[in-house]
Amino acid sequence: MDNGESSSTNNSSRPWESYNTVFTNAKAGMEGVDKEKVQRIVYEMSKGSKYFQNEERKEALMKQKIEHMRDRCAKLSSSDLSNYQKVVDKRILELEATRDLSRIWLHVDMDAFYAAVETLSDPSLKGKPMAVGGLSMISTANYEARKFGVRAAMPGFIARKLCPNLIFVPVDFTKYTYYSDLTRKVFRSYDPHFIAGSLDEAYLDITEVCQERGLSGGEIAEELRSSVYSETGLTCSAGVAANRLLAKVCSDINKPNGQFLLQNDRSTVMTFVSSLPVRKIGGIGKVTEHILKDALGIKTCEEMVQKGSLLYALFSQSSADFFLSVGLGLGGTNTPQVRSRKSISSERTFAATGDERLLYSKLAEIAEMLSHDMKKEGLTARTLTLKLKTASFEIRSRAVSMQRYTCSSDDILKHATKLLKAELPVSVRLIGLRMSQFVGEIRNSDPSQGTITKFIIQKDSSRQDLDDNNSFDLEASKNCLSNDVSLSFGSHETSYAHLKDVVEYEEQSQIDSEKVIPNQECVKKEERPQVLEGDALLKKHKECKLDTNHSMNDSSNAQNTEAVSVYPQTEPLYWVDGYKCVLCGIELPPSFVEERQEHSDFHLAQRLQNEESGSSSSTTPSKRRILGKEKVNSKRKKQKPDQKDSSKHIPIHSFFTKSNQNS
DNA sequence: GGGAATTATACGT
């Protein structure tokens, strides 16, 4: 990978300079770190690894995106720009009208939370460089360790290289949850409706406390921090500002054990924002930062307003809206309603393997874990997504929507197995399963597609009684900005007792989307979440068969297909205890006749193949693999292979979408 | 043309 102009000098003699690792970002506690040394060591440790190669691939894609955006930028005529400028001017007025400087928000962020908790329970760790996590990944590092360049999300083996005396402490969430609860008790006394961002951070609307007690935001912050300390023995940092977005930025300024207050005054806010690097904003990460800087020359928030016309010309409306509002120092000021969760997932990393038996048994484990979690939360869902991280770190996801809502591990595994089967042979290091589209969930129509004139930020809606629900982990970034008025449709309201009936019913009924089921009268059509029918089903069925054969028999000839179909339709002797495959351990209840048949066919074909040619299936990539990166999509993209305008819209964690739908 | 489904990607803790 070369790095264009960002480090055009000396690329060959100092290659690490172009290795843009996230570990060298300016973060709290990283001042005084020999960044070049860190960068060099991280580079040396990573160089040539599969992980590194994947990073290079991703970086190349990003460059391409930036180039494309530059091209588009160059093609904009001055009349285009002046038109977009009109849009910007209008939007600035609209946004400005929503500015609310009447609230005082406080963002609390615990200092090196996990590490601090561990030190609390083992004081001998005090003063020594320590990291919570293992050799593969670190969750948090204490400030002593950060001096060496060690930080969260860094693999442990690199951290140890940077800091040979680093002490590793395994993660213990029970402990962190306990201390998190203690902090939340304190938070609640200042704002009963506080928003928990994660275990270690929260947003509090302290407007009322300030008024009632005649104290300034800064004074309340001092008091809260010392209260947190006396209750837990842990230090935290705080930011006080007119909205959540700014408060979050502020809490980072005097970390650790410090605070920063930004006056609720428009010109103060504008001055603050004017020199603020865009990367400081929650929701703007490495990629967005690069795109903004290298394609548009935007480094500070102020420049987002100055170059607003470019943003509206090149980005989606929701992204441009977000950028512009950031440039104006706007952010969420109301307390959004609690959002119900959208998905639930489980994933595990392991030593990369192509061994199908192993993969299927991993899959079964994960399906079981996921099902367990869903039952614990009383959730049923109908869309299953399989996630694979291949040995080369490429992430793939494959999804199916079932006909019915379920949380049973059998259902999950059954569909997951099919999804996985279609990907074989493949060597993977991670398998994940996610269930989404919960029962009772209202699907979002995309509010960002609305016209520009629709865009008016909702003034604060009356605050809801959130009770303890606010401990539901809302993603921090969303809390920064959105004046969220989205409907909360409590999937949690459904009790498990009620769901159990549904599940049991489902277990007996046909949920297999590949099956042509003549008898669906039991459910009225409009009550059924979209079902594949007729030709679509057949087609899908065929496709799957095709894929199956492919993955099994790539290296051999067509007669394998014969072998599969010739196999007798009776159950072979593969099932132990009536449900467990003796060969791979996969669990399929007797009622899953067709799945069992397929599964048996699979093993048979495998055996035939092995007898014929030794074990070669995993060495011969399937059709999909051969086609390379674009191939997977080729099914969809085949019509317009050159329509690669994907760089037009970069995803921004929109803080707006929900807030602007009604105006 | 709209909505749903599928896939990929970004971001945060």
Added chain:
DNA sequence: TTCCAACGTATAATTCCC
């Protein structure tokens, strides 16, 4: 010696069906 997590949310592009 070791060789980069787990989980959740969101946006967007594309394709397909109605």
